[in-house]
Amino acid sequence: MKTVLKAENLRAFYVLQVAGRKKVIQAVNGVNLDIQEDQVYGIAGESGCGKTTLLKVLFAKADPPLQIFEGAVYYRENDSLLNAIELDSEQMRKLRWTYISYIPQGSMSVFNPVKKIKSTFLDFLQSHVQNRVKKELLALAEEHLRKLGLYPRLLDAYPHQLSGGMRQRVSIALATLLSPRVILADEPTTALDVVAQRAVLQLLQEIQKQLKNTIVLVTHDMGIHANIATHMVIMYAGKIVEEASTEEMFTNPFHPYTRYLINSLPRIGDKRVRESAPGNPPSLVDPPPGCAFHPRCPEATELCSSKQPDFVEVSAGHKVACWLYGGANHGTFT
Ligand code: SF4
Numbered sequence: 001m002k003t004v005l006k007a008e009n010l011r012a013f014y015v016l017q018v019a020g021r022k023k024v025i026q027a028v029n030g031v032n033l034d035i036q037e038d039q040v041y042g043i044a045g046e047s048g049c050g051k052t053t054l055l056k057v058l059f060a061k062a063d064p065p066l067q068i069f070e071g072a073v074y075y076r077e078n079d080s081l082l083n084a085i086e087l088d089s090e091q092m093r094k095l096r097w098t099y100i101s102y103i104p105q106g107s108m109s110v111f112n113p114v115k116k117i118k119s120t121f122l123d124f125l126q127s128h129v130q131n132r133v134k135k136e137l138l139a140l141a142e143e144h145l146r147k148l149g150l151y152p153r154l155l156d157a158y159p160h161q162l163s164g165g166m167r168q169r170v171s172i173a174l175a176t177l178l179s180p181r182v183i184l185a186d187e188p189t190t191a192l193d194v195v196a197q198r199a200v201l202q203l204l205q206e207i208q209k210q211l212k213n214t215i216v217l218v219t220h221d222m223g224i225h226a227n228i229a230t231h232m233v234i235m236y237a238g239k240i241v242e243e244a245s246t247e248e249m250f251t252n253p254f255h256p257y258t259r260y261l262i263n264s265l266p267r268i269g270d271k272r273v274r275e276s277a278p279g280n281p282p283s284l285v286d287p288p289p290g291c292a293f294h295p296r297c298p299e300a301t302e303l304c305s306s307k308q309p310d311f312v313e314v315s316a317g318h319k320v321a322c323w324l325y326g327g328a329n330h331g332t333f334t
Contacts, residue, residue: 001036004214005182008032010071012057025284027053029238040208042229043218048281050238051218055184059102060084060092075099097128101180103172105187110171111159117170118155128178144177148203165196169203176207183215201228222261226250234258237282237292244318254320256297299324
């Protein structure tokens with residue numbers, strides 16, 4: 001398998017001026033990822049841990065107050081990797097939607113409320129597809145919707161005439177019109193009922209199967225990861241704290257935070273109170289020293305509050321940042 005998206009030591013912070021004082025929110029703080037082709041790659045963690053910011057940076061879109069301070073984001077071009085952060089706006093324009101696309105949280109922001117869906121599709125196609133007349137572009141949009149099991153007549157609707165779930169599916173269709181190699185999906189099922197959630201997830205799976213591409217799926221919902229992700233990482237306080245195949249993550253979680261995330265999932269027929277992590281996620285302005293999870297961790301030791309554990313491979317393909325499992329690349333595993 002080939003790498004299609006790679007992050008190297010990414011640091012991206014929000015720099016704000018609040019009451020005349022500089023405030024720095026360390027949303028993405030030293031993230032490394034190596035994402036392979038043909039899979040659904042899940043990024044999990046509670047709200048406020050930096051998942052959405054990470055997706056924006058992977059899309060090489062850091063608008064102020066977000067700034068990328070360090071690191072690289074690589075996209076594959078033939079046999080080489082391009083650092084997206086160093087590309088100019090024209091190079092990036094060519095790669096966006098053809099190589100990498102982004103499905104934002106909340107489909108309403110994608111569409112102009114006073115224009116028919118058709119005009120959003122046409123504007124999009126006209127800016128990316130050369131030498132085709134309007135009729136041909138519309139035919140392309142209709143064919144794409146049909147392939148995804150959606151009715152082409154949706155193009156004649158205004159956004160408010162569609163349900164939230166249908167609008168989300170149409171926004172996914174728009175983001176995948178040009179068959180991108182990588183799709184970044186940010187909480188694509190937020191605010192949808194269970195039936196609409198299912199339809200959206202089925203659509204994403206269908207697209208992944210058709211295109212054999214990679215979907216990077218951000219959601220706090222571990223049940224969704226269990227259902228559709230093949231590989232996943234857990235994010236906490238701007239860092240990746242665990243990585244494994246989804247099956248391994250759910251059967252053999254190492255990090256105490258991951259165990260809480262899994263244990264808090266409801267299970268049919270199990271009436272016991274689900275146990276979630278005590279306390280709240282830390283402030284990203286002034287994260288705790290050492291392991292950022294230590295104020296909430298029942299297994300924390302003195303070392304945890306003073307020294308940050310490295311991200312180490314404990315078993316094949318399963319990595320964790322926790323002193324319980326060595327925690328230092330040069331350390332020992334007991
Ligand atoms: Fe808990 Fe320490 Fe592991 Fe952090 S490093 S998760 S505080 S045991």
